[in-house]
Amino acid sequence: MANQMQLTSKLNSVGNAPTKLIVTGVVAGLLLVVAVLAPAMFTARSIQNMLVQLGPLGVVAMGQAFVILVRGLDLSVATVMATAAVISASFGSEPAALFLIVPTVIVVSGGIGLINGLLITKRNIEPFLCTLAMLIVVQGIRSAITRGAPLGDTPPFIRDLGRGTILDIVPINTVLLLGLGIASAFVLRRVVAGRQVYLVGSNEQAARLVGINTDRITISCYVICSIFAGISGMVLAGYLNQVDNWVGKGYELDSIVAAVLGGVALTGGVGGTMGALLGAAVLVILSNFILQLGIPIHFQMIMKGVVVICAVAIYARRKDMR
Amino acid sequence: MNTEAIIPFDDKPIWRRYRINLVHVGLLVLILALIGLGAVYTERFASTSNMLNVARAAVVPLLIGIGQTVVVLTAAIDLSIGSVISLSGVLTAVLAEEDASRLWWVIPVVMGICMSVGLVNGLIVTQLKVHPIICTLGTSAIIQGCALLIAPVPKLGPYQLENLAFEDTLGIPNGTLLALALFAVTLLVLRKFPIGARIYAVGGDEHAARIMGINTTFVICSAFVFSAGCAGFAGIYMVGLLGSGSPIMGQGYELTSIAPVVLGGTLLAGGSGGVGGTLLAVFFMALLNSLLNFLQVSTFYQWVIQGVIILVAVSTFSHKKRA
Numbered sequence: 001m002a003n004q005m006q007l008t009s010k011l012n013s014v015g016n017a018p019t020k021l022i023v024t025g026v027v028a029g030l031l032l033v034v035a036v037l038a039p040a041m042f043t044a045r046s047i048q049n050m051l052v053q054l055g056p057l058g059v060v061a062m063g064q065a066f067v068i069l070v071r072g073l074d075l076s077v078a079t080v081m082a083t084a085a086v087i088s089a090s091f092g093s094e095p096a097a098l099f100l101i102v103p104t105v106i107v108v109s110g111g112i113g114l115i116n117g118l119l120i121t122k123r124n125i126e127p128f129l130c131t132l133a134m135l136i137v138v139q140g141i142r143s144a145i146t147r148g149a150p151l152g153d154t155p156p157f158i159r160d161l162g163r164g165t166i167l168d169i170v171p172i173n174t175v176l177l178l179g180l181g182i183a184s185a186f187v188l189r190r191v192v193a194g195r196q197v198y199l200v201g202s203n204e205q206a207a208r209l210v211g212i213n214t215d216r217i218t219i220s221c222y223v224i225c226s227i228f229a230g231i232s233g234m235v236l237a238g239y240l241n242q243v244d245n246w247v248g249k250g251y252e253l254d255s256i257v258a259a260v261l262g263g264v265a266l267t268g269g270v271g272g273t274m275g276a277l278l279g280a281a282v283l284v285i286l287s288n289f290i291l292q293l294g295i296p297i298h299f300q301m302i303m304k305g306v307v308v309i310c311a312v313a314i315y316a317r318r319k320d321m322r
Numbered sequence: 323m324n325t326e327a328i329i330p331f332d333d334k335p336i337w338r339r340y341r342i343n344l345v346h347v348g349l350l351v352l353i354l355a356l357i358g359l360g361a362v363y364t365e366r367f368a369s370t371s372n373m374l375n376v377a378r379a380a381v382v383p384l385l386i387g388i389g390q391t392v393v394v395l396t397a398a399i400d401l402s403i404g405s406v407i408s409l410s411g412v413l414t415a416v417l418a419e420e421d422a423s424r425l426w427w428v429i430p431v432v433m434g435i436c437m438s439v440g441l442v443n444g445l446i447v448t449q450l451k452v453h454p455i456i457c458t459l460g461t462s463a464i465i466q467g468c469a470l471l472i473a474p475v476p477k478l479g480p481y482q483l484e485n486l487a488f489e490d491t492l493g494i495p496n497g498t499l500l501a502l503a504l505f506a507v508t509l510l511v512l513r514k515f516p517i518g519a520r521i522y523a524v525g526g527d528e529h530a531a532r533i534m535g536i537n538t539t540f541v542i543c544s545a546f547v548f549s550a551g552c553a554g555f556a557g558i559y560m561v562g563l564l565g566s567g568s569p570i571m572g573q574g575y576e577l578t579s580i581a582p583v584v585l586g587g588t589l590l591a592g593g594s595g596g597v598g599g600t601l602l603a604v605f606f607m608a609l610l611n612s613l614l615n616f617l618q619v620s621t622f623y624q625w626v627i628q629g630v631i632i633l634v635a636v637s638t639f640s641h642k643k644r645a
Contacts, residue, residue, distance in 0.1 A: 073455065123637035126590050128399075128455050132577055133632040140625030148622065253463055256456070266453055298474075301467030309460040313450035 027282055034285060038292035041285075048171060050284050052163055055173030056081075056236040058280040060251055061258035062184055063228025065276035066221040068259050069188075069201045071268035072127040074222065076116065076135045077229040077255055080109045081248030083142050084233030086151060089243040093155035101158070105230045112138060113226025117219030143245050150244035154237050162238020173235045177277075180228070184273040197221060202269025250301075257308040258283050265315060283307075345587030345639075349602035356609045360616065367616055374495060378487070380608040381497035382556045382563075386579035387586075387600045388501075388508050389552030394583050395512075396545045397525040397592025398447060398454035402439065403553040403579045405465040407572030410436050410557025412469045415477040415567030422482035433554050439465060440550025444543030462576075469569040476568035483562035497559055504552070508597050521545060525592030553579075581628065582607060585635045607631075 034041055041050075060077050067074045084105045091097040091104075112134060119130045154162070164172045188194040199207040200217045208214045232251070237243050262279030264271030286307070287300050360367030386403050393400045410432050418428045439461065446457045489496050512518035523531040524541045532538045553572075561567045584590065585606070586599025607628070614624050 119633060119637060125633070125636050128401075129580065129584065129590065129636060130633065132580070133629040133636075135629075136574075136577060136625045137629035137633075140622045140627075140629065144620060144622035144626070253459060256459065260456070266456060296471060298467045298470040301463045301470070305460040305463035305465075305467070308463075309446060309450070309452055309457060312452045312456050312460075313446070316451045 024278075027278065030282065030285065034289050038289055041288060041292055046288070048165070048169075050288055051174045052171045052239060053288075054281055054284045055162070055171065055177050056232040056239065056248075057251065057254055057258060057284060058177045058277050059180055059232040059235065060229050060248075060255045061262070061276040061280040062181060062273040063225035063232070064255040065259045065262070065264045065271060065273050066184070066197070066228075067127070067225045068256075068264045068266060069197050069268060069271065070218045070221045071201055071204075071266075072120065072218070072222065073256065073266075074116065074131045074225050074229075075128055075252045076112065076131040076138065077225065077232075078248045078250065078252045079135045079138045079142070080112055080226050080229040081233030081236060081251055082245055083112075083138060084109055084230040085154075085237035085243045085247035086142055086146055086245065088158045088234045088237050089151040089154050091155075095157060097155060098157050101155075101234070105234055106227055109226040109230025109233075110223050113223035114219065116226065117222035120222065121215040121218050139245070146245060148245060150242070152243065153241050154243060158234055158238040159241055160238065162235050162241070173239070176231075176235070180231070181273055181277050184224075188272055193217065193220070198269050200269075253304060253308075254283060255280075257304050257311075260308055260315070261311045263315070266312065343587070343599070345599050346602055349586070349599065349606055353602065353606050353609060356606070356613055360609070360613045363613075364616055367613065372612065374490075374493075376605070376608045376612050377498040378495050379611065380604050381487075381495070381501045381559060382575070383578050383582060383607065384501040384601065384604045385504065385552050385556040385559070386549075386575060387582040387604050388505055388597050389549035390579040391583050391586070391588055391595070391597050391600045392508065392512075392521065393454075393545045393549045394580075394588050394590060395521050395525045395592060395595065396542050397528065397590075398542060398545065399458065399580070399590065400440075400443065400546060400549045400553075401455060401458040401576045402443060402462040402465060403549065404572035404575040405462040405469065406436050406439055406550050406553035407557040407560065407575055408469040408569050409439070409465050409472075409572075410554040411479075411561050411567035411571050412473045412477070412569050413567070414483075414558050414561045415479040416473055418480045420478050420480050422480040425480060425482070429558060432558060433551060436554025436557070437547045437551045440547040441543055443550065444539075444546035447546070448539040448542050466569075473567070473569055476566045476571075478566045479561040479564075481565060483558070484565065485562070486559055487562040497562075500559075504555075505597060505601055512596060517541070517544065522593050525594075527593070577628075577632075581632050584632060584639065587639060589639060590636075 040046060060081065064074060064077065087105050087108060088101050091100045116131055116134055119125050120127050153159075160172055161176070162173060166172060166175065188197060196207065196212050196217050199210075199212060200214045204214050207217075229248075233248055237247055240247065258279035259271070259276040260266065260279070261282055262271065262275030262277065264275055283304070286303055290299050290303060291297070357368055366372060386407070390400055390403065413432045413435060414428060417431065418424045443458055443461055446452050446461070447454050452460075485496065486500075487495075487497055491499060512521065520531070520536050520541045523534070523536055524538050528538055531541075553575075556575075557567075557572065560571055564571065582600045582603035583595075585603035586595065586601070588595025588599060610627070611624060614627065619627075
């Protein structure tokens with residue numbers, strides 16, 4: 001017990017600096033290590049490559065942040081991404097299909113989020129279990145429709161969304177990512193409903209007592225998360241240019257790791273989408289670093305597990321994260 | 323909290339000592355209804371050979387379901403079960419290399435490694451105060467990565483392990499006997515031993531349990547070690563079943579382990595329920611899968627049905643608790 005308290009005070013004495021500053025500091029340190037050990041990662045081409053990879057992960061991590069802000073967890077994002085990928089490959093490759101694909105993806109993924117939110121708020125189901133069960137339901141329906149077979153390549157505009165660039169410099173999906181990031185940060189910081197998300201996340205009962213419709217806020221967060229996952233699924237399908245029933249596999253863990261690493265507290269009400277974006281960037285840099293060093297790719301998984309446990313263990317001891 | 327588990331002996335006559343558990347009765351009715359329906363549809367369904375198939379299919383869900391129940395009773399959750407199965411399978415195949423004479427030391431070593439994974443889970447949860455979902459999700463990724471590093475492709479295991487999966491004793495499959503023995507021991511420990519009462523106490527209210535002088539760290543760590551041990555044994559059994567150990571053979575088994583727990587009436591909030599419900603729920607789901615196979619329903623729709631059953635079950639029970 002005494003040891004634990006010592007450890008706690010030691011960790012707290014990292015400074016009373018806000019956690020955000022520490023996260024930024026860690027990122028800066030990481031970049032320095034990368035620059036020394038793997039200088040090839042800082043060529044323009046490599047940076048562009050990493051930005052393209054950041055697109056899908058960043059979008060789904062921001063969605064996950066919304067859900068974690070209201071003390072939830074969404075394990076169904078990967079299956080929503082695969083569903084969006086399947087949808088984006090099933091309307092043919094005419095340019096007009098874009099006007100079918102995008103609304104369908106948003107309606108289907110939003111619908112999955114709505115069911116998640118309704119079950120979690122109205123029937124009081126544990127978020128992780130509800131989304132885990134939805135995962136297998138959606139996976140079953142999708143596989144039954146596609147008969148489990150891969151669907152081949154994606155239409156050209158989805159491909160542009162995934163790996164196209166503007167003037168050969170800025171990836172299109174980075175623009176999309178920044179757009180969604182700025183919009184969601186604006187909503188969370190400046191819009192009344194966004195502020196209410198923090199209130200519901202930090203103290204749901206108090207939020208209900210001051211007249212906030214807490215269920216509506218929570219459900220909205222799940223819908224936003226699923227729609228973000230759907231968008232991310234389209235982007236990832238375009239990036240891979242190959243659609244099967246398992247696009248986005250592993251993104252449930254990656255998105256949670258990114259959000260938690262970026263300072264979104266699992267206890268709810270602390271953090272934001274920009275933090276999640278930063279966390280996603282760290283994850284992409286680390287993954288590429290492991291590739292650059294020539295370490296077997298399975299170490300990426302081990303690294304993610306270690307990172308998320310360490311991040312949560314350290315944040316659990318910091319006052320401004322509770 | 324489940325009082326009959328805390329107070330093993332009282333003055334009531336034996337038929338009033340245990341209140342009838344409505345979840346168990348409901349599951350029994352469902353099981354009988356399924357057997358009846360199946361028997362009406364095709365006489366092969368209720369035949370002895372099909373029932374033995376169901377009993378074989380229930381082994382892995384029963385093993386990991388029992389482990390998961392004990393963890394859930396302490397108000398935690400173990401999402402690393404699937405990865406531990408993969409690790410155990412890969413280790414068994416890599417260490418034994420089709421050589422049955424090595425099994426006498428391979429099995430204890432593999433079980434030891436798996437149980438130490440459980441110990442690490444327990445220590446991270448209790449000492450570092452990481453939420454069980456995140457902790458086991460993280461360790462799950464780490465173990466999955468390790469399993470893939472050890473053997474990126476499936477490896478043949480010793481075929482003598484098949485005895486475990488395909489041989490019978492007294493007409494009952496060996497695996498089923500072992501799983502039922504594990505069930506009986508767990509039931510006995512949960513009901514009649516101090517550690518059983520402590521598990522319920524920690525799940526009911528960890529803070530109160532600690533104030534009462536219960537070593538909550540020990541209880542939670544034991545639960546995780548037990549669950550990882552069950553998953554490790556399930557992995558060894560699956561090497562016998564499949565003839566090989568694959569680094570991804572445990573994928574999806576987290577949900578397989580949680581489904582019977584919640585269906586059997588054990589609350590995820592902890593401290594209420596038991597392995598009895600898990601046993602009935604495992605056999606219910608195994609019978610349902612068998613019936614759906616007879617009806618030629620595709621695997622994909624079976625996934626949907628499994629998910630919907632979990633959602634319906636858990637929404638019924640959690641609602642009851644809030645009321």
